[in-house]
Amino acid sequence: MKSAIRNPQSAISNLPIGIFDSGVGGLTVYRALHERLPNERFVYLGDTARVPYGTKSLATVERYAIENSKFLEAHGIKLLIVACNTASALALPAIREAVNIEVLGVIEPGARAAVQAAGGRAIGIIATEATVQSRAYARAIGAIDSSVTVIERACALFVPLAEEGWVDTEVTRDVATQYLAELANDGLGALVMGCTHYPILRQVIGAVIGDDVPLIDSGEATAQEVEIFLNTKKIAGTPREGLADERKLCDDLDHFYVTDAAERFAKVAERFLGSVPSVLEAVEVWGHDELRTN
Amino acid sequence: MKSAIRNPQSAISNLPIGIFDSGVGGLTVYRALHERLPNERFVYLGDTARVPYGTKSLATVERYAIENSKFLEAHGIKLLIVACNTASALALPAIREAVNIEVLGVIEPGARAAVQAAGGRAIGIIATEATVQSRAYARAIGAIDSSVTVIERACALFVPLAEEGWVDTEVTRDVATQYLAELANDGLGALVMGCTHYPILRQVIGAVIGDDVPLIDSGEATAQEVEIFLNTKKIAGTPREGLADERKLCDDLDHFYVTDAAERFAKVAERFLGSVPSVLEAVEVWGHDELRTN
Numbered sequence: 001m002k003s004a005i006r007n008p009q010s011a012i013s014n015l016p017i018g019i020f021d022s023g024v025g026g027l028t029v030y031r032a033l034h035e036r037l038p039n040e041r042f043v044y045l046g047d048t049a050r051v052p053y054g055t056k057s058l059a060t061v062e063r064y065a066i067e068n069s070k071f072l073e074a075h076g077i078k079l080l081i082v083a084c085n086t087a088s089a090l091a092l093p094a095i096r097e098a099v100n101i102e103v104l105g106v107i108e109p110g111a112r113a114a115v116q117a118a119g120g121r122a123i124g125i126i127a128t129e130a131t132v133q134s135r136a137y138a139r140a141i142g143a144i145d146s147s148v149t150v151i152e153r154a155c156a157l158f159v160p161l162a163e164e165g166w167v168d169t170e171v172t173r174d175v176a177t178q179y180l181a182e183l184a185n186d187g188l189g190a191l192v193m194g195c196t197h198y199p200i201l202r203q204v205i206g207a208v209i210g211d212d213v214p215l216i217d218s219g220e221a222t223a224q225e226v227e228i229f230l231n232t233k234k235i236a237g238t239p240r241e242g243l244a245d246e247r248k249l250c251d252d253l254d255h256f257y258v259t260d261a262a263e264r265f266a267k268v269a270e271r272f273l274g275s276v277p278s279v280l281e282a283v284e285v286w287g288h289d290e291l292r293t294n
Numbered sequence: 295m296k297s298a299i300r301n302p303q304s305a306i307s308n309l310p311i312g313i314f315d316s317g318v319g320g321l322t323v324y325r326a327l328h329e330r331l332p333n334e335r336f337v338y339l340g341d342t343a344r345v346p347y348g349t350k351s352l353a354t355v356e357r358y359a360i361e362n363s364k365f366l367e368a369h370g371i372k373l374l375i376v377a378c379n380t381a382s383a384l385a386l387p388a389i390r391e392a393v394n395i396e397v398l399g400v401i402e403p404g405a406r407a408a409v410q411a412a413g414g415r416a417i418g419i420i421a422t423e424a425t426v427q428s429r430a431y432a433r434a435i436g437a438i439d440s441s442v443t444v445i446e447r448a449c450a451l452f453v454p455l456a457e458e459g460w461v462d463t464e465v466t467r468d469v470a471t472q473y474l475a476e477l478a479n480d481g482l483g484a485l486v487m488g489c490t491h492y493p494i495l496r497q498v499i500g501a502v503i504g505d506d507v508p509l510i511d512s513g514e515a516t517a518q519e520v521e522i523f524l525n526t527k528k529i530a531g532t533p534r535e536g537l538a539d540e541r542k543l544c545d546d547l548d549h550f551y552v553t554d555a556a557e558r559f560a561k562v563a564e565r566f567l568g569s570v571p572s573v574l575e576a577v578e579v580w581g582h583d584e585l586r587t588n
Contacts, residue, residue, distance in 0.1 A: 049354050050344055057555045060343050129558070160454045171468045178465060261351045264423070286580075 012235045016041040016255075017226070018077035018101075020068040023051035024268040025159065025196030026083030029106065029219035031249060031273055033081065036223040037230070038244035039237035042254045043075050044277075047285065049260035052159065053086040054128025054195070061130065065091035066098045071257075071285040073099045078235055081226065082106065085194050085218065086128050089136030102229075107194075109225045110218030111140035114190045115148060117214040121189025122149040124209070126179070128195050129154045137194055151186055155179045155198075162200040165271050172201060176208045184209050192216040200272055252278040259285055306529045310335040310549075311520070312371035312395075314362040317345035318562040319453065319490030320377030323400065323513035325543060325567055327375065330517040331524070332538035333531035336548045337369050338571075341579065343554035346453065347380040348422025348489070355424065359385035360392040365551075365579040367393045372529055375520065376400065379488050379512065380422050383430030396523075401488075403519045404512030405434035408484045409442060411508040415483025416443040418503070420473070422489050423448045431488055445480055449473045449492075456494040459565050466495060470502045478503050486510040494566055546572040553579055 017037075019030055023046045030044055045068050047053075053061050065087040072080055080103045082088045082095065088105030096103050114123045114137075125137040131154075138150040157175050166172050183191070191209050193199055199217045206215055230236035247253070250269070256277035258265045266276045311331075313324055317340045324338055339362055341347075347355050359381040366374055374397045376382045376389065382399030390397050408417045408431075419431040425448075432444040451469050460466050477485070485503050487493055493511045500509055524530035541547070544563070550571035552559045560570045 049350060051349075055345075055555065055558060056343060060554045156458050157451070157454050157460075160451050164450050166451075169472075171465060171472060174465045174468060178463075260354045261349065264349060 009234055010238070012078050013238055015076055015078040016043045017079050017081060018043050018045070018072035018075065019081045019083050020045040020047065020065075020072055020087075021083040021196060022046070022053040022064075022086065023048050024163065024265055024272065027269055027272050028196050028199045028217070029081065029083035029222060030254075032217065032219040032223040033226060034247070034249055034254070036227055037237070038247045039239050040230075041237070043072060043077060044254065044256045045072055045283075045285070046256070046258045046265055048258045048265055052128070053084060054130045054156075054159070056086075056130060058090050061087055061090045062094040065095050067285045069095045069099045069103070071283070073101055077101060079104065079226070079229070081222065083196055083219065083222075085196060086130045086134075089131045089134040102233075104222065104226060104229065106196075106218040106222045107136045108140050109221035110192050110194060110216055111137055112144060113218075113221035113224075114192045114216045115141055115144045117216060118148065118189025120145075120148065122151060122186055124183045124186065124188045124191040124213075125150060125152040125194050126155045126158075126183075126191065126198060126205070127152065128159070129156060131194055137192060151183060151188070153179060153183060155195075158201055159195065159197045162197040162272075163268055167200060168203055172204050173208070176201070176204045180205065180208045188213050190214045190216055192218060194218060248275065249273050250275040250277045254279070256280045257283045259283060303528055304532070306372050307532055309370055309372040310337045311373050311375060312337050312339070312366035312369065313375045313377050314339040314341065314359075314366055314381075315377040315490060316340070316347040316358075316380065317342045318457070318559055318566065321563055321566050322490050322493045322511070323375065323377035323516060324548075326511065326513040326517040327520060328541070328543055328548070330521055331531070332541045333533050334524075335531070337366060337371060338548065338550045339366055339577075339579070340550070340552045340559055342552045342559055346422070347378055348424045348450075348453070350380075350424060352384050355381055355384045356388040359389050361579045363389045363393045363397070365577070367395055371395060373398065373520070373523070375516065377490055377513065377516075379490060380424045380428075383425045383428040398516065398520060398523065400490075400512040400516045401430045402434050403515035404486050404488060404510055405431055406438060407512075407515035407518075408486045408510045409435055409438045411510060412442065412483030414439075414442065416445060416480055418477045418480065418482045418485040418507075419444060419446040419488050420449045420452075420477075420485065420492060420499075421446065422453070423450060425488055431486060445477060445482070447473060447477060449489075452495055453489065453491045456491040456566075457562055461494060462497055466498050467502070470495070470498045474499065474502045478507075482507050484508045484510050486512060488512060542569065543567050544569040544571045548573070550574045551577045553577060
């Protein structure tokens with residue numbers, strides 16, 4: 001009872017949702033959450049001092065993910081979204097052990113949406129090297145329907161292409177063809193964009209893989225599940241009059257933190273979202289105890 | 295006299311040369327040093343847990359560079375080479391303050407070689423975002439000859455293309471054309487490859503910029519200056535019979551350390567050098583005092 005008094009349901013409802021990503025890519029997940037949940041506030045952390053995670057090892061990704069999660073937990077959030085596919089693939093168990101809040105990753109929602117869309121046909125996964133090596137999507141899909149064929153492909157150049165702003169160029173089409181031509185011949189029932197940057201290149205990816213193959217955005221799939229989760233737990237944000245209509249991406253109800261190079265983050269954010277965070281702050285998340293005891 | 299007795303010149307000569315880089319790119323500098331100095335042993339540190347530096351801020355690059363330098367200093371080296379252009383551009387003064395050994399970066403040797411090759415004509419610099427923003431090459435060239443025009447261009451996609459092994463593909467040629475076409479029209483007297491990865495793409499870069507423009511490899515320029523430095527200071531490695539002929543890249547006289555993902559490092563090393571380090575170890579360099587006091 002004591003904790004219920006200290007944290008009544010309505011107070012929890014008013015807390016923001018925490019989102020962390022290795023860098024700027026998670027903004028596509030933020031956008032999906034923001035669009036679906038206009039009554040929520042968000043606290044976003046981009047670990048830009050240590051980006052990218054996609055080429056790093058399990059132990060390192062776990063350590064970084066725990067530090068990020070503790071930073072957000074200390075800010076008072078009602079739910080933690082691990083927007084980074086690599087961190088979701090590698091570090092969810094470690095994060096859940098380290099913090100005392102609910103944690104949702106993007107892999108399982110993406111896997112569920114893919115199985116639903118594919119109707120029993122093969123599912124393609126495009127992601128970073130680390131996510132592909134983890135086989136996290138294949139395992140998540142196998143747990144739902146073990147008869148589904150899963151074909152995975154690392155697409156290392158998609159992240160720098162998206163960050164460079166080469167969204168619809170000849171080069172990007174050629175790179176996409178290089179990576180996806182084989183997959184396009186596999187008669188896929190769905191293709192999962194298993195990295196937060198990839199939805200930025202959605203047009204080109206869709207054109208190469210074929211219009212008949214549903215593209216699954218794990219961020220959007222996660223936003224759907226977050227909505228259900230908040231309603232089920234009765235901790236959804238209270239609708240405030242007019243707020244939903246007035247909410248804009250990156251307005252001052254949402255707070256953005258980066259571990260480095262805020263200026264570059266703002267520049268890429270504008271490229272990705274069309275707007276720059278109103279509240280953007282550089283912070284340190286490496287707490288040091290973990291570093292010394294690991 | 296006491297220190298001379300404890301560290302006689304011959305003992306110093308036998309110490310290895312330390313090299314650090316943000317990751318795997320510095321292997322091109324290692325190769326250049328190894329080729330020119332077959333009597334030397336090398337200790338290489340790749341900070342693969344925090345790579346890349348090229349999109350990070352001054353403060354962060356300084357912190358990482360100091361940690362790397364102290365790690366190598368503790369290994370007993372006679373000279374520290376900062377192979378990473380970004381760290382050379384941003385962190386040399388901070389490194390020199392933090393360690394008690396001689397420190398050489400790659401920017402000034404690259405700048406000197408470029409001025410010599412360009413014969414008064416404009417010099418192009420291609421590098422990472424952070425190196426270009428630092429204007430370190432322009433300043434180094436200006437200090438030698440203030441009348442030389444310097445044109446700088448960040449080429450963010452060259453690093454992932456080199457690491458992906460897309461060395462001579464249609465895509466790489468298109469990307470190079472995109473980045474370099476304007477520079478090619480500027481009547482350059484020399485083009486500096488101001489990032490350790492770029493020599494891997496030397497063929498394509500040369501083809502786009504034109505055969506008549508000398509390509510300056512800052513790693514090679516640095517190796518030349520290291521040779522002179524060692525001879526001047528009389529601390530060059532002692533020729534041992536037959537050793538120079540037998541030395542191979544990555545043999546067990548050279549030790550390689552990485553801060554993460556040794557397996558991936560070995561894979562890219564093979565792609566870059568044609569051989570895998572015989573001695574390769576994953577280590578932690580973040581000591582912790584620096585982290586807490588910064």
